[in-house]
Amino acid sequence: MNSVLIRNIKSLVGIRDANVKMVRGAEMKILPSIDNAYLLIENGRIKAFGKNSAAPERADETINAAGKMVLPAWCDSHTHIVYAGSRESEFADKINGLTYEEIAKRGGGILNSAKLLNETKEEKLFDAAWERLEEMRSYGTGAVEIKSGYGLSVAGELKMLRVIKKLKEKSPLTIKATFLGAHAYPLAFKHNHSGYLNLLIEEMLPKIAKEGLADFIDVFCEKDYFSTDETKRILEAGAKFGLRAKVHVNQFNVLGGVKICTQQNALSVDHLEHISVDDIKALNNSETMPVALPACSLFLKIPYTPARKIIDAGLPLALATDFNPGSSPSGNMNLVNSLACINLSMTPEEVINASTLNGAYAMNVEDELGSITIGKNANLLITKPVSSLTMLPYSFGSNLVEQVII
Numbered sequence: 001m002n003s004v005l006i007r008n009i010k011s012l013v014g015i016r017d018a019n020v021k022m023v024r025g026a027e028m029k030i031l032p033s034i035d036n037a038y039l040l041i042e043n044g045r046i047k048a049f050g051k052n053s054a055a056p057e058r059a060d061e062t063i064n065a066a067g068k069m070v071l072p073a074w075c076d077s078h079t080h081i082v083y084a085g086s087r088e089s090e091f092a093d094k095i096n097g098l099t100y101e102e103i104a105k106r107g108g109g110i111l112n113s114a115k116l117l118n119e120t121k122e123e124k125l126f127d128a129a130w131e132r133l134e135e136m137r138s139y140g141t142g143a144v145e146i147k148s149g150y151g152l153s154v155a156g157e158l159k160m161l162r163v164i165k166k167l168k169e170k171s172p173l174t175i176k177a178t179f180l181g182a183h184a185y186p187l188a189f190k191h192n193h194s195g196y197l198n199l200l201i202e203e204m205l206p207k208i209a210k211e212g213l214a215d216f217i218d219v220f221c222e223k224d225y226f227s228t229d230e231t232k233r234i235l236e237a238g239a240k241f242g243l244r245a246k247v248h249v250n251q252f253n254v255l256g257g258v259k260i261c262t263q264q265n266a267l268s269v270d271h272l273e274h275i276s277v278d279d280i281k282a283l284n285n286s287e288t289m290p291v292a293l294p295a296c297s298l299f300l301k302i303p304y305t306p307a308r309k310i311i312d313a314g315l316p317l318a319l320a321t322d323f324n325p326g327s328s329p330s331g332n333m334n335l336v337n338s339l340a341c342i343n344l345s346m347t348p349e350e351v352i353n354a355s356t357l358n359g360a361y362a363m364n365v366e367d368e369l370g371s372i373t374i375g376k377n378a379n380l381l382i383t384k385p386v387s388s389l390t391m392l393p394y395s396f397g398s399n400l401v402e403q404v405i406i
């Protein structure tokens, strides 16, 4: 048995009963915590916590957290961290006035990353993704969802998913894999969309399922990418293999994809920079988690997800980085949290709920992670000495996370 005791915690934040799977609406402003607390970890799990005065005498290891706060580690439920190369030249294009759509039309964007990825060896992809993952851990992230979607070929998609599988095996972080073969139509199928859909559904999906390479399925449901009908077809095909949906939807246009996702009982709908009254209605009668990606809005200079509209309608909301080379080259959840306070008008408490328990829900790990709950995995972050919780999002651009326990 191995035990770790964290003592003298200024505030132990995010305490929840095991039956609380996510928080929605007005509840999101509430973040239960204990001041002057202790927390005991045994064999990697949260064994006990409470007032510091009731702390056990000793443990194998003791951490003094005087002046510091302890939170559940961030759960980043939307990333694309397996990629080759970078796209900083498109960053310069954007500064010179081109939009994301214009860059994509010139053969840049996702297709640019797909070309590079197909040329890159699996080992090299693994090493680069590993470095990104380690950097994310240093920012306080303890769980990461990773998508494929830069292969867009049978070999390329399998290669990406095998890299993610290896990351799962080697990293102590909790990782979930999402098949995003429907990220864009590859050049070879530019004028043969049904050919690509058949390839995706009849060849890629069965192979991926056979090797157990994916936990979820995703589609970029958007004008010039995948239509709502195509999205429905792909999600239905994924469901046959037991893959629940997590979908890129409403980034640039409201096409009706949200309703299709809720009808498919999607786990999450992500982006939502634009959202209609009908979308909110569909979400209100569903178990689908809306996910906002404010770092993508910052980087692409597109509208921010209207979080207030979503939360004030009684819905839950999760936050994620969308770490990828094109629209959000950052895996820093602390920055995401600051952006959510500044640009989504979310309170620090709402933000922390969105980045912990609701993020865990959006990747289906809420029974193991996302809150301070007896029996859950002890994926925790310890802050530097801080005067209050608000210091975390307030100090935008800084990393106030001092230690991460996985």
Ligand code: NIG
Residues within 6 Å of the ligand: 109, 110, 113, 220, 248, 251, 296, 322, 324, 325, 326, 327, 328
């Ligand atoms: O979530 N919108 C689609 N996919 C990514 C961007 C991918 C890329 O540009 O490489 C996103 O923003």
Ligand code: FE
Residues within 6 Å of the ligand: 078, 079, 080, 248, 322, 324
């Ligand atoms: Fe994305």
